[in-house]
Amino acid sequence: MKICYTVDEVRTAVKEWKRQGLSVGFVPTMGYLHEGHRSLMEAARKDNDKVVVSIFVNPMQFGPGEDLETYPRDLEKDSKLCEEVGVDIIFHPEPEEMYKAGFCTYVDMNGLTTELCGKTRPVHFRGVQTVVLKLFNIVTPDRAYFGQKDAQQLAVIKRMVTDLNVGTEIIGCPIIREADGLAKSSRNTYLSDEERRAALILSKSLKLGREAIEAGERDSKKVIDIISQNIATEPLAKIDYVDVVDFATITPVDKITGETLVAIAVYIGKTRLIDNFIVEV
Numbered sequence: 001m002k003i004c005y006t007v008d009e010v011r012t013a014v015k016e017w018k019r020q021g022l023s024v025g026f027v028p029t030m031g032y033l034h035e036g037h038r039s040l041m042e043a044a045r046k047d048n049d050k051v052v053v054s055i056f057v058n059p060m061q062f063g064p065g066e067d068l069e070t071y072p073r074d075l076e077k078d079s080k081l082c083e084e085v086g087v088d089i090i091f092h093p094e095p096e097e098m099y100k101a102g103f104c105t106y107v108d109m110n111g112l113t114t115e116l117c118g119k120t121r122p123v124h125f126r127g128v129q130t131v132v133l134k135l136f137n138i139v140t141p142d143r144a145y146f147g148q149k150d151a152q153q154l155a156v157i158k159r160m161v162t163d164l165n166v167g168t169e170i171i172g173c174p175i176i177r178e179a180d181g182l183a184k185s186s187r188n189t190y191l192s193d194e195e196r197r198a199a200l201i202l203s204k205s206l207k208l209g210r211e212a213i214e215a216g217e218r219d220s221k222k223v224i225d226i227i228s229q230n231i232a233t234e235p236l237a238k239i240d241y242v243d244v245v246d247f248a249t250i251t252p253v254d255k256i257t258g259e260t261l262v263a264i265a266v267y268i269g270k271t272r273l274i275d276n277f278i279v280e281v
Contacts, residue, residue, distance in 0.1 A: 001082060003075075023143075024143075025047055031186075034176075043171065044149070060123075060130055107160065113125035115152075117274070120240060136161075146171070152250055155261075196267050206265070210279065219256075220252070246258065247261040262276060
């Protein structure tokens with residue numbers, strides 16, 4: 001396994017792979033890798049001849065007052081995990097390598113980025129789309145792998161690839177959870193022991209919402225109320241949003257039908273956590 005720090009290094013390696021007719025899988029990450037990332041890398045390893053993982057804490061997707069400086073980083077630990085899985089290249093650029101002096105070109109989107117996380121993180125998805133398109137242009141992967149935990153991001157990337165004719169297949173992979181149900185996240189490390197226990201309210205509340213839908217409930221507002229009321233029983237939890245939207249368009253729906261995303265964002269103390277489930281009705 002090789003760690004590349006420059007765009008040219010990655011391009012040179014991938015160009016040689018492509019010359020040999022090898023397929024390339026790609027997993028973009030911000031590092032501090034966990035079992036959720038491992039599942040993406042294992043899927044990429046299974047489907048492709050070569051695998052590239054990017055580890056880049058992208059400053060463009062953090063708004064003022066967010067956790068850019070404190071976001072957890074551990075390249076040594078990440079490298080060991082990547083090597084275990086059989087990753088071929090880690091791309092670990094500095095911000096100055098990705099955003100040269102005078103950088104002023106961005107990727108933006110209407111519609112899909114205005115709901116859910118877009119309400120309170122207005123610059124986030126512009127930063128995500130810009131860096132992901134740059135990474136796609138650098139790595140030129142045949143397939144790229146994203147986790148469903150960031151379901152809105154997955155929908156946004158799928159739309160961007162379609163709209164801009166990017167020749168990369170986007171593969172969504174299931175949420176990986178702790179044994180007690182908490183969705184794996186690099187930000188879980190921010191939680192104290194008490195907050196870690198309190199964070200279980202996310203998965204427990206979503207479970208109630210899913211059970212209501214499985215029992216025949218189709219009114220979005222009633223499902224939102226079930227989830228919200230249960231979250232409210234946890235004193236350390238503060239709701240950012242509880243929403244029911246069409247998964248493809250991320251627009252709110254009154255009635256649950258087709259492929260529907262039920263998504264939540266909740267502050268546990270100062271840590272903002274997200275979780276969701278997708279149902280096909």
